[in-house]
Amino acid sequence: MSRRTDNDTPRQPSQIAILRFLRIHGPAARIDIGNATGLSPATVTSLTADLIAQGLVKETQGTPSSANGSNGQSATRGRPKVLLDLVPGAACVIGVKLTINLVEIALGNFKGEIERSIQHSINTRDLDETSLVTTLCDLIDQFITDNRDIAPNPPVGVGIAIQGVADSNSGEIIWSPALRNRHIAITKPLRERFGGVVQMSNDANCIATAITQNNDLGGNGDFAVIMLGYGVGMGLVLNGAVYNGHFGAAAEFGHMKYQPDGPLCNCGRRGCIEAYIGDYAILRDASGLIDMPDANSLHPSEKQMMDLVKRARDGHEDLADLFRHAGKVLGYGIANLIALLGPERILITGSGARAYDLMEPEIERGLREAQVPELRSGPKIIHLPWDKDLALQGAIGQSLLRHDESMFANPPVN
Amino acid sequence: MSRRTDNDTPRQPSQIAILRFLRIHGPAARIDIGNATGLSPATVTSLTADLIAQGLVKETQGTPSSANGSNGQSATRGRPKVLLDLVPGAACVIGVKLTINLVEIALGNFKGEIERSIQHSINTRDLDETSLVTTLCDLIDQFITDNRDIAPNPPVGVGIAIQGVADSNSGEIIWSPALRNRHIAITKPLRERFGGVVQMSNDANCIATAITQNNDLGGNGDFAVIMLGYGVGMGLVLNGAVYNGHFGAAAEFGHMKYQPDGPLCNCGRRGCIEAYIGDYAILRDASGLIDMPDANSLHPSEKQMMDLVKRARDGHEDLADLFRHAGKVLGYGIANLIALLGPERILITGSGARAYDLMEPEIERGLREAQVPELRSGPKIIHLPWDKDLALQGAIGQSLLRHDESMFANPPVN
Structure with a gap:
C-alpha cells in the first residue's frame, strides 16, 4: 500500500496551474504558489526555474498581496520578499x-x-x-x-x-x-x-x-453570472471552470420560459424570460406607454434606456411597473436556476442592471412566489455593478x- | 522541460479507478484495465497485486465482455484469458x-x-x-x-x-x-x-x-435523468459524476415553473412542472373527469394509475388529454433544461413513464414551441423503460x- 507506482496518472500539467495562479493572484512567493497549487517546494522551484528560463515568469521584489495562498494565509505576509510574477510582454x-x-x-x-x-x-x-x-x-x-x-x-x-x-x-x-x-x-x-x-x-x-480570473470578484466554486442588457445571457461556472454544455451553447438563461404563449422573443419563440427583461423588450413595452419618437427597439441606446429608468424613478408608475415586472420575471428565472442547479452564488450584472434598484424588491417577490421554501436559504444573489466591461x-x-x-x-x- | 518533477500533484488514487472500472465493466484483462484507466502496465500489475492481496479482487478465467476498454476495443477479445474481477463477498x-x-x-x-x-x-x-x-x-x-x-x-x-x-x-x-x-x-x-x-x-x-455504473445504459459524459412518478425528479450527471449543487439539493427539475399562478404543487408553490405531470396531479385532475370512489391523490396506487392509462388508451379523450398535456409541460421543462445546460442526453424514466406513448408526441410539440430553433439539433431524448428499480x-x-x-x-x- 505504500508503493508509489501510480505517477503515470494523466493530469493537468503543473505549469498551467502555476501560470493560472499568478495570473489570478498577481505576484506571489514560491511558498504561496506551492500552497495554492498543492505542488511541493522542490517542484515549484524546478518548474518556476523553467518558466523563468522561458521568459514567461520573472522574479520581483515586493510584499505579497493579502489574497495570496489558497487558504487566504500567506506565510510571507508583510515582509518584503522575492516574488514571482508573469512577464507582461511574454505574449x-x-x-x-x-x-x-x-x-x-x-x-x-x-x-x-x-x-x-x-x-x-x-x-x-x-x-x-x-x-x-x-x-x-x-x-x-x-x-x-x-x-x-x-x-x-x-x-x-x-x-x-x-x-x-x-x-x-x-x-x-x-x-x-x-x-x-x-x-x-x-x-x-x-x-x-x-x-x-x-x-x-x-x-x-x-x-x-x-470573474474566475479575478480574485476580488470571488470567482471560485460554483456560480452563475446573469447578464442583463439587450438580451439576457448567463455564464455558468462549475468547479471554477466555465461550463459550456455538451453542444457548446449552454447557459441560455434568457430563453427559459416564464409564461407559455407570452410575448414574442427575439429568438422567434414566445414567453422567454428575455422577452420581458431585455432592453429591447422594455423599450418595446415603453413605446406603448409614452411618446418615444425615435424608439427603435432593435437597438435601444444606453441614453434611451437611462431616460426610461430616470422617468420611472421620478414617479412614472407605469414605466416603473415595467422594470418591477422585469424584476419579478427575473426572480422566477432565478428560482428555476436554483431548482435545477443550486449554485453557491448568482451574480447579476450587465448594462441592464442600471435599473437594479427598481427591480430588486420584485426579484425577491418572484423568488418568494416561485421557490420551494426549503430551498430558499441557498444561493446568495449579488448585484455586480457594471462599471467595467468584463x-x-x-x-x-x-x-x-x-x-x-x-x-x-x-x-x-x- | 523534460524534467519529471511534478509527480506530487494531488489526484484520485488509481486503486479507486480500477475498482470503479471493474464494477462498471465486469471481469477484465489487465491490459484493458490499463487502457481504460490510463495506467501503465507496470502500475496495473502492481496495484492489482495489492488489491488481490487485500481480498478485493480475484483472478478468473473467461472471455472479456465486448464492452471492455475505454475505446470499445479489447486487445484480448475472443480468446479466453486470465481476467480480474471484484470479489463479491469482499464487502x-x-x-x-x-x-x-x-x-x-x-x-x-x-x-x-x-x-x-x-x-x-x-x-x-x-x-x-x-x-x-x-x-x-x-x-x-x-x-x-x-x-x-x-x-x-x-x-x-x-x-x-x-x-x-x-x-x-x-x-x-x-x-x-x-x-x-x-x-x-x-x-x-x-x-x-x-x-x-x-x-x-x-x-x-x-x-x-x-446509470453511471451501468455500461449498457451508457452512463458517461453529461446527461440528465428525469424520473416521472409520484412527483418529478431529476438526476444530473456532469463529466460522469452526479452533480449535487453547492447545497446538496440541486436537480429539482419538477419544481421549475411551467406557468406562474398555475395549479398548486405539493411543495406549496404554484405552477411547478410536477403539478401537471406527477401521478398525484394527474389523479387529482382525473377525479374531476371520471368517477373514482377510492381516489386518494396523496398516494395514487400503481393500479389506479394503470387504470387511467388504459382508459386513456382505450379512447377516453379527456383522460388522454391529461397525459398529452403532461407531455407538453414536460417538453417545455426539457426545453428549459436544454437552454440552461445543454446536456448530451436526456433520459426519461420512472413509473410515471408508463404513459410515455401518450405523452411522447406532445413532448415533441412542447419542445418545438419552447426551444430556440438553433438549439434543437442538440440532446437526444431517450425513453428508458422502467422495468427494474434503479x-x-x-x-x-x-x-x-x-x-x-x-x-x-x-x-x-x-
Whole structure:
C-alpha cells in the first residue's frame, strides 16, 4: 500500500496551474504558489526555474498581496520578499467584442491586462459571413500594426466575445442580434489568418471567465453570472471552470420560459424570460406607454434606456411597473436556476442592471412566489455593478488560458 | 522541460479507478484495465497485486465482455484469458429506499449486485424524526440478522434513496412526500448505529448513479435523468459524476415553473412542472373527469394509475388529454433544461413513464414551441423503460463508491 507506482496518472500539467495562479493572484512567493497549487517546494522551484528560463515568469521584489495562498494565509505576509510574477510582454493576445453595431478590439498582455482598446461603430447587421470575416481581419490587422510600439510580436491568440448564442466547440455564431445571418463560422478563418489559438464564446461566458480570473470578484466554486442588457445571457461556472454544455451553447438563461404563449422573443419563440427583461423588450413595452419618437427597439441606446429608468424613478408608475415586472420575471428565472442547479452564488450584472434598484424588491417577490421554501436559504444573489466591461477582459483571459494549454498540454521532449 | 518533477500533484488514487472500472465493466484483462484507466502496465500489475492481496479482487478465467476498454476495443477479445474481477463477498452494503408508505431494504455485494431485498408496508407519514430513525434501524438490524447466511460480516456502508428533496451534503431529508415532518437528519444516527459510510440522496440522483455504473445504459459524459412518478425528479450527471449543487439539493427539475399562478404543487408553490405531470396531479385532475370512489391523490396506487392509462388508451379523450398535456409541460421543462445546460442526453424514466406513448408526441410539440430553433439539433431524448428499480441499485452503488474512497483516499503508510 505504500508503493508509489501510480505517477503515470494523466493530469493537468503543473505549469498551467502555476501560470493560472499568478495570473489570478498577481505576484506571489514560491511558498504561496506551492500552497495554492498543492505542488511541493522542490517542484515549484524546478518548474518556476523553467518558466523563468522561458521568459514567461520573472522574479520581483515586493510584499505579497493579502489574497495570496489558497487558504487566504500567506506565510510571507508583510515582509518584503522575492516574488514571482508573469512577464507582461511574454505574449500578447487580441480581444474582440462584437455587439450590435459595435466592434471593440483590445490588446491584452500575458498578465491578462488590457493595454489598449479601440471601438468601431459599424453597421454589423449589413455584414454577411464573408464581409464579417473580412471586416474583423482588417480591423485586427490595423490594430496590430497601430500597436507595434508596445506589442512588436504577433499575437499568440484571439479571443472573441459575441452577443447572442455561440457554439464554443465548433466556433460558430449560432445566432446573434448583431447579425442578420445565422450559423456563421468565425474562429476557423481567423485561425487561418492569424494562427495561434482562436477562441469564441458568448459575452456572458466571457464575463464568467473574467470573474474566475479575478480574485476580488470571488470567482471560485460554483456560480452563475446573469447578464442583463439587450438580451439576457448567463455564464455558468462549475468547479471554477466555465461550463459550456455538451453542444457548446449552454447557459441560455434568457430563453427559459416564464409564461407559455407570452410575448414574442427575439429568438422567434414566445414567453422567454428575455422577452420581458431585455432592453429591447422594455423599450418595446415603453413605446406603448409614452411618446418615444425615435424608439427603435432593435437597438435601444444606453441614453434611451437611462431616460426610461430616470422617468420611472421620478414617479412614472407605469414605466416603473415595467422594470418591477422585469424584476419579478427575473426572480422566477432565478428560482428555476436554483431548482435545477443550486449554485453557491448568482451574480447579476450587465448594462441592464442600471435599473437594479427598481427591480430588486420584485426579484425577491418572484423568488418568494416561485421557490420551494426549503430551498430558499441557498444561493446568495449579488448585484455586480457594471462599471467595467468584463466581456472583453474575459475574451482575453480565455485565449490566454488556451495558449497556456497549448504550450504545456503536450510538453516537448528535449 | 523534460524534467519529471511534478509527480506530487494531488489526484484520485488509481486503486479507486480500477475498482470503479471493474464494477462498471465486469471481469477484465489487465491490459484493458490499463487502457481504460490510463495506467501503465507496470502500475496495473502492481496495484492489482495489492488489491488481490487485500481480498478485493480475484483472478478468473473467461472471455472479456465486448464492452471492455475505454475505446470499445479489447486487445484480448475472443480468446479466453486470465481476467480480474471484484470479489463479491469482499464487502456488503445495505441499500434503503424510502417512498410513501413503503420501505425497501436490499443487500448489495462488493460488485454492486443486489443479492436479496425485502419490502415493508409502513405508514411512513405517521413517523416523526425519532420513530423514523428507530424504524429504519430496527428493519436494517433484522435484515442483517436474517441474511447472516450469505453476509456474515457487518455491512461497510448504508446507501439511502429518498423520495423528495434531500441534502446529500448534510444528510438531511429536506422534504419528502413520504413524511409529514420536514428537515429530518437521517445519515448521522444511522452512521452512529452501523458505522461505515452512510450516504443519502434523492431517488432520482440514485438512479443517475446507477446509470453511471451501468455500461449498457451508457452512463458517461453529461446527461440528465428525469424520473416521472409520484412527483418529478431529476438526476444530473456532469463529466460522469452526479452533480449535487453547492447545497446538496440541486436537480429539482419538477419544481421549475411551467406557468406562474398555475395549479398548486405539493411543495406549496404554484405552477411547478410536477403539478401537471406527477401521478398525484394527474389523479387529482382525473377525479374531476371520471368517477373514482377510492381516489386518494396523496398516494395514487400503481393500479389506479394503470387504470387511467388504459382508459386513456382505450379512447377516453379527456383522460388522454391529461397525459398529452403532461407531455407538453414536460417538453417545455426539457426545453428549459436544454437552454440552461445543454446536456448530451436526456433520459426519461420512472413509473410515471408508463404513459410515455401518450405523452411522447406532445413532448415533441412542447419542445418545438419552447426551444430556440438553433438549439434543437442538440440532446437526444431517450425513453428508458422502467422495468427494474434503479434507485435501490444506485443507493448501493453510491455507498460502494464512498467505501472505495474511504479505503484509498488516504492510503495507510506501512
